[in-house]
Amino acid sequence: MxxxxxxxxxxxxxxxxxxxxxxxxxxxxxxxxxxxxxxxxxxxxxxxxxxxxxxxxxxxxxxxxxxxxxxxxxxxxxxxxxxxxxxxxxxxxxxxxxxxxxxxxxxxxTPGKLAMKAGSRIEDPLVDLKGRKVGVQRASTYDRYATDRFEPAGIEVVRYASQNEAFLDLASGRLDALLADIINIDEGFIKTPAGQGFALVGPDFNDPKYFGxxxxxxxxxxxxxxxxxxxxxxxxxxxxxxxxxxxxxxxxxxxxxx
Structure with missing residues (x-):
């Protein structure tokens, strides 16, 4: 060539x-x-x-x-x-x-956060949530954290296929708290009509071992x-x-x- x-x-x-x-x-x-x-x-x-x-x-x-x-x-x-x-x-x-x-x-x-009824006080989640129901999205980092940390502390973890399903159960009173991304909770729930009367409470959840x-x-x-x-x-x-x-x-x- x-x-x-x-x-x-x-x-x-x-x-x-x-x-x-x-x-x-x-x-x-x-x-x-x-x-x-x-x-x-x-x-x-x-x-x-x-x-x-x-x-x-x-x-x-x-x-x-x-x-x-x-x-x-x-x-x-x-x-x-x-x-x-x-x-x-x-x-x-x-x-x-x-x-x-x-x-x-x-x-x-962004960090994770708990959503609960406005006025709720959470100083130590492992102590203050004992005996209560906390929702998480299945297969999420919050699910893994709750499995490792919440369940051994006597906290009942309820898993959902989607975050929206968990929001619905929190609003209806079937959950005591929900653990998820702070922005997702604030924008996707608290600022909506269904989230009226709820607030972000407790500490940030940002342990790199779980939340990367x-x-x-x-x-x-x-x-x-x-x-x-x-x-x-x-x-x-x-x-x-x-x-x-x-x-x-x-x-x-x-x-x-x-």
Whole structure:
């Protein structure tokens, strides 16, 4: 092959690679029952901070987001059997999860908190909640914490498939307290009509052993290429202001954390 033909072949190969890259589709799993991070609009469309951040990341990576909605406890199993390529659904980066999946760097970090009737006082949850019912979302970091710490202390832990189901039982009096992300409780419950008369109480829950190092994007074990692409995109949207624009739609403070 002469030099001109070789250069032409290389150029065509590069063009084909770019074209294919532009047509890439990432199947991203999300739970759309975790406001304000993921929820359904009255029209039935997925919305929320996670959804908007994911679309911004896909645009930065020049790929198409194909959103796959399912319950939270089914997201990692779907990832492992290749039904989806990533999970972007407020999933905390924990040592336990890192045994089965890999993660991008964090894209936000917030503490956990208890929700109870306004006026409730909790100084030491392991003492003050003894004999009471506390709700958590099944397979969440709060479920693991409650299993390890609350149940041995005589606290009854009630597990739910979705956070919204737990909110309903708290509002109806079937729970004494609920343990979840502080933003999810505040925006998804306390500031709604159903949450009137309830408040955030007690200490922050932020033990890294249980709650990890922030929320990241889960990918299959060993898929370092996809994780690296997400990492670069997270850095890019934080640098170019897109992250801050999405954040401002939902929060009046910096959710990224330290």
């Amino acid at each position: 002469n030099k001109i033909a070789l250069l032409g072949a290389l150029a065509l190969s590069a063009f084909s690679t770019l074209a294919l890259a532009g047509q890439d589709t990432l199947r991203i799993g999300i739970e759309a029952a975790y406001p304000p991070f993921g929820f359904k609009t009255p029209e039935g469309n997925i919305s929320g901070f996670d959804y908007d951040i994911g679309n911004a990341l896909c645009a930065e990576m020049q790929v198409k987001c194909q959103w796959v909605e399912q319950e939270f406890d089914g997201l990692i199993p779907s990832l492992k059997v290749r039904k989806i390529d990533a999970v972007l659904s407020s999933m905390s980066i924990t040592e336990d999860r890192l045994k089965s999946v890999d993660f991008s760097k964090k894209y936000y970090q 190092k922030g929320a990241g994007i889960a990918v299959r074990k060993g898929d370092s290429d996809t994780a690296a692409r997400f990492n670069a995109a997270i850095d890019a949207i934080r640098a170019n202001g897109q992250y801050q624009q999405v954040q401002a739609k939902y929060f009046g403070f910096d959710i990224y954390g330290k």
